[in-house]
Amino acid sequence: MTATSYDFKIAAPERGGRWSSSKTYAVSYKSAAIFHIRTSTSIHSANYSLFLDYNKSISAKESFLDRLDKLYLDLKQDWDGYDGSPMEKGAYENTRDAINSMPAAILADWNLYPCPNGTFMLTTKKNSASINIGNTDFSYAAFLNEENQIKGISTFNHENFLTVISHISNILKHEA
Amino acid sequence: MNIINPYNGPEHRVYNRTFLNNVQVGLEFDTCKGKLADTETLNGFISEYFNIKTTDQHVPESVSRIELNDQDKQIKVIFTENSATAAVEAECYRSFTDTMLPLASRLIAYAEKVCNIKSISTISIQKKNTWKIVADNGRTIKEIYPAALRHTFNEQHIIDMASMALPDEPAFRICKEVDMNIGEGVMKAALAAEIKNNQVLYFNLDLNASAWNVGAAEAIEVLTKLNNIIYCAFHDIVSDNIITMMKEKGDINDSHIL
Numbered sequence: 510m511t512a513t514s515y516d517f518k519i520a521a522p523e524r525g526g527r528w529s530s531s532k533t534y535a536v537s538y539k540s541a542a543i544f545h546i547r548t549s550t551s552i553h554s555a556n557y558s559l560f561l562d563y564n565k566s567i568s569a570k571e572s573f574l575d576r577l578d579k580l581y582l583d584l585k586q587d588w589d590g591y592d593g594s595p596m597e598k599g600a601y602e603n604t605r606d607a608i609n610s611m612p613a614a615i616l617a618d619w620n621l622y623p624c625p626n627g628t629f630m631l632t633t634k635k636n637s638a639s640i641n642i643g644n645t646d647f648s649y650a651a652f653l654n655e656e657n658q659i660k661g662i663s664t665f666n667h668e669n670f671l672t673v674i675s676h677i678s679n680i681l682k683h684e685a
Numbered sequence: 686m687n688i689i690n691p692y693n694g695p696e697h698r699v700y701n702r703t704f705l706n707n708v709q710v711g712l713e714f715d716t717c718k719g720k721l722a723d724t725e726t727l728n729g730f731i732s733e734y735f736n737i738k739t740t741d742q743h744v745p746e747s748v749s750r751i752e753l754n755d756q757d758k759q760i761k762v763i764f765t766e767n768s769a770t771a772a773v774e775a776e777c778y779r780s781f782t783d784t785m786l787p788l789a790s791r792l793i794a795y796a797e798k799v800c801n802i803k804s805i806s807t808i809s810i811q812k813k814n815t816w817k818i819v820a821d822n823g824r825t826i827k828e829i830y831p832a833a834l835r836h837t838f839n840e841q842h843i844i845d846m847a848s849m850a851l852p853d854e855p856a857f858r859i860c861k862e863v864d865m866n867i868g869e870g871v872m873k874a875a876l877a878a879e880i881k882n883n884q885v886l887y888f889n890l891d892l893n894a895s896a897w898n899v900g901a902a903e904a905i906e907v908l909t910k911l912n913n914i915i916y917c918a919f920h921d922i923v924s925d926n927i928i929t930m931m932k933e934k935g936d937i938n939d940s941h942i943l
Contacts, residue, residue: 559930564819570836609832614926
């Protein structure tokens with residue numbers, strides 16, 4: 510701190526001396542509530558590269574979700590020429606939850622495809638793992654070698670899905 | 686002095702980048718009436734702790750607030766008859782230990798030497814984090830708001846904010862607060878989504894940890910414990926996406942510890 514120089518100001522005499530608050534939300538308000546704008550927020554230019562990366566990562570996830578929405582809305586009966594079914598609502602909602610819960614860094618390694626039975630398929634870009642998500646369950650498989658493989662079926666929920674993603678990510682860490 | 690950390694850690698580590706906006710440390714104590722009028726003691730304190738000579742400046746007879754700024758206006762220190770605060774902008778914040786504890790030492794010295802205070806009524810740390818989102822590709826902020834919220838914060842903390850219907854207004858703010866008992870103190874978290882217009886959204890996470898009736902001699906130790914609680918709370922609230930981005934190197938090579 511010895512290298513820092515300070516300006517010295519003495520303010521005009523005033524009462525109190527406490528910091529005034531520009532925030533006016535209610536005291537001890539526990540739940541989410543809507544208030545009109547009263548504060549002004551800004552970010553520092555020094556963190557600009559971080560904010561660019563942050564916005565890009567949101568855009569990447571949004572692109573994934575956009576693709577999901579398009580597949581759900583656009584694919585009608587016989588969409589594949591072999592009597593493929595439209596996407597199931599439950600499968601769509603579960604896949605949406607799955608994509609939302611996947612960290613952006615992990616999601617970047619996956620692709621999304623529709624299946625003729627109305628479910629969704631997530632596969633890694635190197636095709637070493639896949640997850641098929643339906644209305645109530647999801648199945649998964651990852652194979653790298655005899656020591657690094659996993660497969661199974663599980664009820665779809667947030668916790669189960671993230672557990673499987675974590676296992677698959679650990680296996681794929683060994684991928685060249 | 687019993688400060689309880691309700692979290693189960695992570696250990697402190699160095700991050701390459703931060704979403705921190707500013708950090709503030711503050712003391713509140715019983716009013717020391719007339720102490721600021723003791724110009725000899727006051728000048729001696731400012732000279733010793735801030736290396737400023739004040740004898741040639743006009744000092745009004747009754748002074749109740751003194752403000753010091755560094756030359757870049759990134760650091761602000763304010764003394765009054767019942768408080769002392771130091772606020773640092775993100776650009777010159779390196780770590781709590783390196784940046785805030787030396788400032789806190791000066792605040793404590795002010796309380797002890799100028800105001801003759803032995804016990805501090807309230808000692809607090811406030812850290813403000815900000816995320817800015819700009820909608821692109823023809824989308825509006827309201828369209829990307831739920832995904833952006835889930836991308837930034839852990840689900841259990843924002844499930845109500847993500848599912849509520851947004852008002853049909855061009856600008857608004859959604860805010861939630863939580864108070865947490867930490868023994869002889871309290872940790873407050875305020876999470877807000879501020880929609881400025883159709884294209885710009887800010888998320889603000891303000892974390893404030895306070896302890897009460899702290900002896901001047903143990904103030905630094907208490908501040909360190911409070912900072913650790915804030916560190917743990919931050920990691921509990923923000924998503925792994927955010928932590929991953931903070932670990933990555935950007936254009937700035939400075940290291941930041943929360």
